[in-house]
Amino acid sequence: MIEILRNVLEAALERLRYHVTTYLPSLLAALTLVLAAYLTAVLARWVIYRIFKGLAIDKFLRQSGIAFMVDSSGRLRATRLVAETVYWCILLSGVLVGVNVFGTDLTTQFIQSFIFLLPKLVVAGLILLAGAWLGQYLGRSMLVWAVNEGFPSPRRLAALVRILIMFVAVVVAADQLNFARSVFLAAFIILVGGAVLAASLAIGLGRGGVQRFFEEKREQTGESGERSLWTHL
Template sequence: MIEVMKKVLESAVDRLQFQITTYLPSLLAALTLVLGAYLTALFVRWLIYKIFKGLTIDKFLRQSGVAFLVDPSGRLRATRLAAESAYWCILLGGVLLGLNVFGTDLTTQIVQGFVFLLPKLFVAGLILLGGTWLGHYLGRSMLVWAVNENFPTPRRLATVVRILIMFVAVVVAADRLDFAKQVFLSAFIIIVGGVVLAGGLAIGLSGNGVRRFFEEKREQSRESNERSLWSHL
């Protein structure tokens, strides 16, 4: 009995020893890598904040409207954006390296999957960001134009423009990610077809109203009394 117990204990200790000798160095190495990545990320972020003022990029962000897209107050600074991006990229890289140290099928699969997906994710993200920016820009342009032209329901028009552009961006991003391609494509075709049909019906059914609107506008611009005011700077 004692002999059996001794054997069991010895095998348990052996297993533990084996596991420790097998996985602990990997774990320690992984932790070291993550820690190293964390420290590097901290340092790089500090460095960027310290030395990289990003004046030119700040200007670009403001001019392109990205600053106001990400942060509506417009206070987004390139320095912060660059520093935070570098921080999270390095940290993510450290975690992936740490996982890779274990060399198991599962971790290798995770790392590989992520690495292969990363460029697609990046491109899809860019497409969504670009779509959001374009949607905002064109939506607002439509809004201002419709208000100045005294067009009916300007805000609805702007919203339609925004939604359409965002939807196009989502379809393209999904296509990049190979995610439910057919579903998005079909939905896109249905929606565009629907919009065209609705537009055609609207014009057909309310043709008189549309014509009246444009005639009124033309009449207004013809009215010489108003023109005399606006044609003199």
């Protein structure tokens, strides 16, 4: 009995020794690589913060409005953007190389999937960024137009435009990633259909109100003598 117990224990210890001798060096190597990557990333970020000016990128960020979109004070700077991007890229590369050290089927498959997905992730990210920018731009344009035209609830109109544009961007990004394609597509069709129905009902049922609004507006600016103030430069 004691012999059997000893054999089982020895087998367990043997398996443990085998696993330790098989995976510990890989684990240590992986940790070393990740640590090295982390240190390199920190160093690269530090260097970029000190030597990279990126005035042209700063100008683009400011002129395109992206700087104000990300940070309302417009303080987003190219140096920070590039430094953080480089930092995370190096760190991510280190983690991937570290995982690859194990050389198992699982890790190989994980890395392959990740590398296959990476370009799609980048494209989806850019689509979302473009959607956010366009949504903000068109939302603001709508806001200015609605205020100048004296439309009721201009902020709601602007928010609606922003949400619609952003939703379209999310649908396209999800399609790019092959993520819940049918769900997003169905939601999109339902939303657009609903919007068209709502607009039709609003025009049909609220025709009198809309007509009244435009008539009042015409009376205020178009037909009255005040028109002259608006048209004489």
